[in-house]
Amino acid sequence: MGNKVLMKGNEAVAEAAIRSGCRLYFAYPITPQSELIEYMAKMMPKVNGTFLQAESEVAAINMVYGAAGMGKRVMTSSSSPGISLKAEGLSYLAGARLPAVIVNVQRGGPGLGDIQPAQGDYFQATKGGGHGDYRLIVLAPSSVQEFADMASDAFDLTDKYRVPVMILSDGLLGQMMEPVEFKEYKTDAEIEELGKQHFDWCMHPNVDGPGRHHHEINSLEIDPVMLEKHVLNLEKIYKEIEAKEVKLEEYNINPDNEYVCVAFGTAARIVKSAIDDLNAEGHNIGLIRPITVWPYPYKEIERAIHDKINRVFVFELNLGQMLEDVKLAVNGKVPVEFMGKVGGIVFTPEEVKEKIKAYL
Numbered sequence: 001m002g003n004k005v006l007m008k009g010n011e012a013v014a015e016a017a018i019r020s021g022c023r024l025y026f027a028y029p030i031t032p033q034s035e036l037i038e039y040m041a042k043m044m045p046k047v048n049g050t051f052l053q054a055e056s057e058v059a060a061i062n063m064v065y066g067a068a069g070m071g072k073r074v075m076t077s078s079s080s081p082g083i084s085l086k087a088e089g090l091s092y093l094a095g096a097r098l099p100a101v102i103v104n105v106q107r108g109g110p111g112l113g114d115i116q117p118a119q120g121d122y123f124q125a126t127k128g129g130g131h132g133d134y135r136l137i138v139l140a141p142s143s144v145q146e147f148a149d150m151a152s153d154a155f156d157l158t159d160k161y162r163v164p165v166m167i168l169s170d171g172l173l174g175q176m177m178e179p180v181e182f183k184e185y186k187t188d189a190e191i192e193e194l195g196k197q198h199f200d201w202c203m204h205p206n207v208d209g210p211g212r213h214h215h216e217i218n219s220l221e222i223d224p225v226m227l228e229k230h231v232l233n234l235e236k237i238y239k240e241i242e243a244k245e246v247k248l249e250e251y252n253i254n255p256d257n258e259y260v261c262v263a264f265g266t267a268a269r270i271v272k273s274a275i276d277d278l279n280a281e282g283h284n285i286g287l288i289r290p291i292t293v294w295p296y297p298y299k300e301i302e303r304a305i306h307d308k309i310n311r312v313f314v315f316e317l318n319l320g321q322m323l324e325d326v327k328l329a330v331n332g333k334v335p336v337e338f339m340g341k342v343g344g345i346v347f348t349p350e351e352v353k354e355k356i357k358a359y360l
Helices: 009-019 034-047 057-068 080-085 087-095 122-126 144-161 171-175 188-196 224-244 265-280 298-304 322-330 349-357
Strands: 005-008 024-027 050-053 074-078 101-106 137-139 165-170 177-180 248-251 259-262 285-290 292-294 311-316 336-340
Touching (some): 009 034, 009 101, 009 144, 009 165, 009 171, 024 057, 057 087, 080 087, 080 101, 087 224, 101 171, 144 165, 248 265, 259 298, 265 311, 265 349, 285 298, 322 336
Parallel strands (some): 074 101, 101 165, 137 165, 259 285, 259 311
Antiparallel strands (some): 005 177, 137 292
């Protein structure tokens, strides 16, 4: 680790990805993630990496498919409408069990919407987004430091499970500047060693020699019996991920909580400020912040609902998408209240406090 550097979130995650061994990056520009693609365009040639601005988001995700098939650490990024265009490719990656990292710097929608921060892509990210029965591991950062750290986490997870990993950021986190501390660069030898773990399935140049194998990679299974077997095998992997990879932050969660709030990403930062003020006034309110929004911390939220809890509050920059998962976790034990903002408008700590105070 080195000294802290003041950076935008978009630039920080790009730098962290390069340090984590990403040497292939394909994308198409879209606001508010353009600094990410600009940073990659500038820095990838300096580390003997490949940057390519594709002709479209569809082309970019299929380039990712090809690079992932070679067992390389590869990344793409976009913002909400661009991620929608990548949806077919995401399903193909998942179906072919190819490791890849996708960054979504969310903006207001639906449609073209605007370029302001939002969290309206939660359904798309956590409930599929493309066709078929598949999952993405989805990480939701709430600070620039965490955004950067998740690049390394995402590559490790996608390599471990051969399931695509999405980092679900937003325009606020992408544009804000905060001090960041980075890990050291992986050496060429370390990057080469990372690729060796994929030798038993990935494609190789059409040459003979030790460790060279020739594999066919696709997501096509014409025989329904074989396709069912394949999908059920995927489900086993997803179940393992659900059992082992749930991550969350519990903030002031204790046996004397009166209320529990649930929020993710940058929305959770605002909620945390409101909770601090209310607790200073003598209340006892906790916050659960899912760090993995898939797999989702259902059990952890359920455990936080004890006899003293009067109500659960959910805060999101959408119309209530994670709300559905919170209700599943609470399972009717206490009322669940919701507050959301859309259109790229972000609620303030005062608005959050006002919502909670209505029930104190």
